[in-house]
Amino acid sequence: MAQRSGHRAFVALGDSLTEGVGDPVGGGWRGWAALLATGLTAGGAAGPPVRFTNLAVSGAQSRDVLERQLPAALECRPDLASVIVGVNDTLRHSFDIQAVAARLDQVYASLTARGAVLLTACLPDPGRMLGLPPALARPLARRQRAVNAVVHALSERYGALHLHVCGGEWITDRAMWSADRLHPGERGHRQLALRFHALLAERGLASGPAPSPEPESPGPTVPARLWWLATAGTGWVARRCTDLLPQLLALAADELGHRARGTSARLDLRASAAVSAALAALSPVEHPGPV
Template sequence: MAKTVRSLVVLGDSTTVGVGDPVPGGWRGVGPLLAAALPHARYLNVSFTGARVTSVRHEQLAKALSARPDAAVLLVGMNDTLRSDFDARRLHLDLDAIVGALVSAGAAVVTVRFHDHSRVFRLPAALRRALRARIAELNGIIDAVVRRHGIECVDLDSMEGAYSLDTWAVDRLHPSESGHRRLAAAFAERLARAGCDVPGRVSLVCTGGLKVTPLHHVGWLVVKGIPWLWRRGRDLVPYAATITYRSWAGLPEPPRYVVDAEEAVATSTTASTG
């Protein structure tokens, strides 16, 4: 018999905050859309903008566990790929600890593996290659954690409409209302696969969100887009330069963090004792 979800928690970054799906008074997004399909569930969203994996572990996890979740949605990691202090092994330890704690608490957990964001937000070639390499490392870690804990995962790269312009908000960094609805529907489907009763459905018909005009696009580019690209570009430049130089010199790209069986065991031990 399917499990009734009486407590749903959402952890993560600005996407799970709902950025990109504006409604009067603030953001809506994937959390409320998913919660509406689970009418018996108390809903708690502990996510905040700018969160990284370590933020979720040390600032969000305890609050989520206090809600005694039957189901948990976790979407985090993209902010890590955009920073110069990216540490794949640390990220693996933190992600494994987060998922392990939620599963141990009895929650059905759904997370995501990421798409090629450079196909949505255009970047110079060197930065594009650097970002793709980081996302590949992140996805390898996510895959390992998903396998070890037996949780469900939404593959954003293969999700229908993942690279359609109407899936993305004006900033091309966050889902639009349509994108949030697609994501919420995918989460609902995975929770059902995990044995949860999902009585409602997430409609893909956009309604209630604020209309975004061409003026919004121009305004965002000038006020937010160019400054954001400058900040994140500077952060990734050393790594991108290394990739570019190695390519020019005929050298292999910088080694990536690879999770093997021995590393997975070490990670598990450290996460459980850390």
């Protein structure tokens, strides 16, 4: 990988994770990408901070990133771009791994074709994070594994710097997570920023100081978590249940039926075949690889 002394423009694309939900600052959200940007400089360690633009929007799906965020990102002429999306796709009745793969392929190709270093990540499944019953959680987990498999493959295809955050101790460490149990808290966002900074530094692509792992504000208390679940959390679940719940119940019934017959492996094989078909359907491209 070629060495660069610093970045000029960093653009972040994605959903609520990159928007910064869970890391409130000054009446808004900050998040891992903004924290990472403070550790990146233009023109070397003594240079000015990079121009940072956060285009991520809560609730965004892969279609939103392709159709709305990508054009704005290209206008910023980034030499560093992060793309983390897919969880919201898994929470919709219209989930289609082939469509997700095709959209991400277009986004990655467009950014790397302009010379941007690409940052990507795989993510934990939402059912596990929310503590859903197993019959409901397993179908969501299967969908998230499919998205992660696509992201892994495309990250390799386009020479992205890929961060594995779909497992590990941080998933079960409550100190890392906000009251909603789905988004990182400040400590979790700092951990993501620190790990991305390490990936960049290993390749000579981060000349500024690493973000501090220690939060500036205390984490949510138990009463705060319970209050969120009783108020905002109820609305969050209700909005998604309107779209997903009927299909999720059908998926859960199918899950239970396969378990009763001892044929659960067929569901995993079906999901793996869908991922393989989605990747096979992509047009072969020549890409420059790691920048």
